[in-house]
Amino acid sequence: MKRKSPSKSLSKGASVSRRVFTAGLGAVGFTAGIAPFNIVRAQGAALKVGVLLPRSGFQAGIGQDCQRGVDIAAGLLKDMGLPNLQIMNADTETNVDVARSRAEKLIGEGAQVLVGAFDSGQSSAIAQVAEQKGIPYVINIAAAPPITEQGYKFVFRNFPTGGMILGGAFAAQKEIFASVGAAPKTAVFLHVNDTFGTSMAGGIGAVMPKFDMPYKIVETISYDPAARDLSVEISKAKATGADALLMVSRLNDAILLTREMVKQRWSPMAIMSMGPGWYEDQYLKTLGKLSDGPLSFVPWYDPNKPLSKTLEAALAKSSPGVSLNTNHVYTFEALLIAADAYKRAGSADPKALADAIRATNITNNVSPGPGIQFDAKGQNDKLKISGIQNRGGKLLTVAPKEAANAKAEWPLTPYDKRA
Amino acid sequence: MPFDVYLNVAVGGLLTGLVYGLMALGLSVIFGVVRVVNFAHGEMMTVAMYIAIVLFSALHLDPLIMLVPISVVLFCFGYALQAGVINPFITRPEHSQFLLLVAIAIIIINVLLIIFGPDAQSVQTSYSYDSFQVGKLIVDATKLYAAAAALAVAVALYGFFQFTAIGTAIRACADNYTGALVVGLDVKHLYALTFGLGSACVGAAGVMLVLIVDVTPSLGPAYTLLAFVIVITGGLGSMPGALLGGVLIGLTEAMAGLIFTPSAKSMFAFAILVLVLLFRPQGIMGKKAA
Numbered sequence: 001m002k003r004k005s006p007s008k009s010l011s012k013g014a015s016v017s018r019r020v021f022t023a024g025l026g027a028v029g030f031t032a033g034i035a036p037f038n039i040v041r042a043q044g045a046a047l048k049v050g051v052l053l054p055r056s057g058f059q060a061g062i063g064q065d066c067q068r069g070v071d072i073a074a075g076l077l078k079d080m081g082l083p084n085l086q087i088m089n090a091d092t093e094t095n096v097d098v099a100r101s102r103a104e105k106l107i108g109e110g111a112q113v114l115v116g117a118f119d120s121g122q123s124s125a126i127a128q129v130a131e132q133k134g135i136p137y138v139i140n141i142a143a144a145p146p147i148t149e150q151g152y153k154f155v156f157r158n159f160p161t162g163g164m165i166l167g168g169a170f171a172a173q174k175e176i177f178a179s180v181g182a183a184p185k186t187a188v189f190l191h192v193n194d195t196f197g198t199s200m201a202g203g204i205g206a207v208m209p210k211f212d213m214p215y216k217i218v219e220t221i222s223y224d225p226a227a228r229d230l231s232v233e234i235s236k237a238k239a240t241g242a243d244a245l246l247m248v249s250r251l252n253d254a255i256l257l258t259r260e261m262v263k264q265r266w267s268p269m270a271i272m273s274m275g276p277g278w279y280e281d282q283y284l285k286t287l288g289k290l291s292d293g294p295l296s297f298v299p300w301y302d303p304n305k306p307l308s309k310t311l312e313a314a315l316a317k318s319s320p321g322v323s324l325n326t327n328h329v330y331t332f333e334a335l336l337i338a339a340d341a342y343k344r345a346g347s348a349d350p351k352a353l354a355d356a357i358r359a360t361n362i363t364n365n366v367s368p369g370p371g372i373q374f375d376a377k378g379q380n381d382k383l384k385i386s387g388i389q390n391r392g393g394k395l396l397t398v399a400p401k402e403a404a405n406a407k408a409e410w411p412l413t414p415y416d417k418r419a
Numbered sequence: 420m421p422f423d424v425y426l427n428v429a430v431g432g433l434l435t436g437l438v439y440g441l442m443a444l445g446l447s448v449i450f451g452v453v454r455v456v457n458f459a460h461g462e463m464m465t466v467a468m469y470i471a472i473v474l475f476s477a478l479h480l481d482p483l484i485m486l487v488p489i490s491v492v493l494f495c496f497g498y499a500l501q502a503g504v505i506n507p508f509i510t511r512p513e514h515s516q517f518l519l520l521v522a523i524a525i526i527i528i529n530v531l532l533i534i535f536g537p538d539a540q541s542v543q544t545s546y547s548y549d550s551f552q553v554g555k556l557i558v559d560a561t562k563l564y565a566a567a568a569a570l571a572v573a574v575a576l577y578g579f580f581q582f583t584a585i586g587t588a589i590r591a592c593a594d595n596y597t598g599a600l601v602v603g604l605d606v607k608h609l610y611a612l613t614f615g616l617g618s619a620c621v622g623a624a625g626v627m628l629v630l631i632v633d634v635t636p637s638l639g640p641a642y643t644l645l646a647f648v649i650v651i652t653g654g655l656g657s658m659p660g661a662l663l664g665g666v667l668i669g670l671t672e673a674m675a676g677l678i679f680t681p682s683a684k685s686m687f688a689f690a691i692l693v694l695v696l697l698f699r700p701q702g703i704m705g706k707k708a709a
Contacts, residue, residue: 057637060637061537064538193682224684232428236676252635263548264550286543417502
């Protein structure tokens with residue numbers, strides 16, 4: 001069969017009748033008429049966000065705490081005029097390999113952005129998957145520096161790296177020493193030997209000399225994150241005779257270590273933590289008066305920012321008795337970043353979303369610092385570290401000055417002098 | 420490092436090791452008689468720990484006072500498990516038994532997770548933070564009580580097997596299954612009784628451990644593994660071997676943590692296991708297979 005050449009056909013029918021013109025005009029008008037509806041439909045469709053957290057395994061408590069940040073996000077994002085998110089939950093089971101396979105599964109099921117996963121090891125595995133599949137991944141909490149040093153194009157982190165935490169922690173410690181007029185001369189450093197703890201331990205040697213700290217570390221002791229008994233660790237730390245205890249730990253080990261200090265009758269001048277555990281609700285509830293005093297230098301929230309107050313109120317409503325903490329703040333902010341980028345991109349196309357996330361500039365946020373922006377590596381390098389202290393079951397921000405709401409109490413009240 | 424630091428750590432390791440030993444004793448008793456390896460051992464201990472926590476938080480009942488009642492509950496649980504679920508698997512291939520008990524372990528973990536959630540829970544008794552000081556030696560009161568209770572339970576169990584008619588009958592089943600049947604012993608009942616006793620042991624160990632460690636639903640597998648290490652080191656099926664293995668592993672972990680690095684504690688425990696498997700495969704107090 002011989003086909004007509006399209007050009008021939010065109011040339012033959014080149015004369016446009018009034019009927020054809022009217023029909024064409026109608027078609028253009030119809031298309032133009034429904035175009036706004038198309039835009040509305042694109043913005044109205046919820047962005048599918050795969051939230052990966054350790055909901056079981058030994059980090060399950062923290063994963064569930066992060067989930068509280070997810071639970072309060074929907075209402076707040078709506079109030080902020082941001083698009084809806086369709087949350088797709090996944091459990092990493094506190095396992096790097098499971099985290100990797102769950103990320104792949106979520107992408108297979110249609111997740112357009114990934115968020116998570118609290119732990120550096122698990123987040124590294126998810127980052128590899130996200131980069132390979134070309135799906136944007138916003139890390140909520142993970143501090144190991146290499147994650148954003150790989151040249152990834154789809155991986156973004158709104159959480160300080162280990163180096164930033166250490167630098168911020170040392171700066172905040174010096175601020176506190178200056179304000180109380182005292183400082184320890186020696187410290188013993190205890191750290192959990194998971195990905196986070198090991199990278200923090202490695203970073204201390206590199207960062208500490210730059211800050212000319214008044215104390216020197218007399219011994220470094222590492223321990224297993226799943227340890228059931230930490231009596232040996234405290235015996236060893238106590239034997240050093242150090243003035244202060246420098247910590248990088250998790251929740252359960254923070255409780256175990258405190259108990260051991262009480263039992264072994266050791267009260268250092270200060271406990272200075274540069275990780276989770278010592279400020280968490282369960283730590284405060286489990287130990288009561290014994291939880292008072294430790295200083296934590298952590299990525300926290302600025303209690304003076306308006307959105308912090310809104311977030312606090314939302315959390316108090318959804319989870320009464322739970323205090324706002326790092327887990328809620330940074331998980332919420334990861335979702336805020338995704339929703340904000342989706343609004344600006346106007347599309348769920350992964351490339352467009354990644355470009356929009358890279359161009360993020362959120363000033364109405366919760367974490368301390370000027371706001372949320374990413375550098376070329378996908379790292380928010382503007383985040384500040386806060387010094388917080390447990391006092392009477394409450395967490396007070398004692399540094400930096402611009403985000404503080406109290407002055408530090410110094411030294412630590414000895415455990416045997418508490419009621 | 421001053422000598423008193425070594426002494427303190429050694430005493431702590433010894434006391435913890437005794438509780439570990441009691442936990443492993445249950446596994447050893449079950450294997451020694453029923454010839455079933457209980458892969459849900461740590462999980463059963465976790466159940467006992469949660470019962471202790473519930474009783475303490477609801478009724479303020481001290482775990483040490485509840486030691487016997489909780490052990491009885493675990494005994495009934497173990498008896499029912501053996502009689503109702505495990506017994507049909509006794510004559511089946513070992514991998515079937517293995518899968519059955521792993522399945523039971525997974526079910527226990529997930530049921531606990533549903534009921535209690537993932538957060539660590541603990542018992543705060545009036546003596547939770549107590550310690551005794553003798554010169555430079557500081558002894559953790561909870562560990563001391565737990566170790567004393569572990570010794571008492573182990574002695575009672577030993578007495579039961581050596582000096583009672585039922586104990587003698589259970590030993591007969593362990594020595595010669597066919598012979599026990601021939602003389603008219605109710606082997607199924609005795610097997611269930613043994614599994615119950617092993618479960619009671621691990622229940623008692625759980626009640627004591629709840630004074631020392633925090634409980635999460637996922638705690639079980641680590642303790643199942645630890646029980647295996649202890650039992651294989653001490654000798655599978657040997658009661659004194661289980662206690663000795665517990666003390667050896669407790670002491671090794673403590674001293675290795677002090678002398679080398681705490682994060683290598685488990686490595687040294689496994690090193691002992693490897694050495695035992697290389698040079699005395701039947702375990703320190705185990706009997707060579709005929």
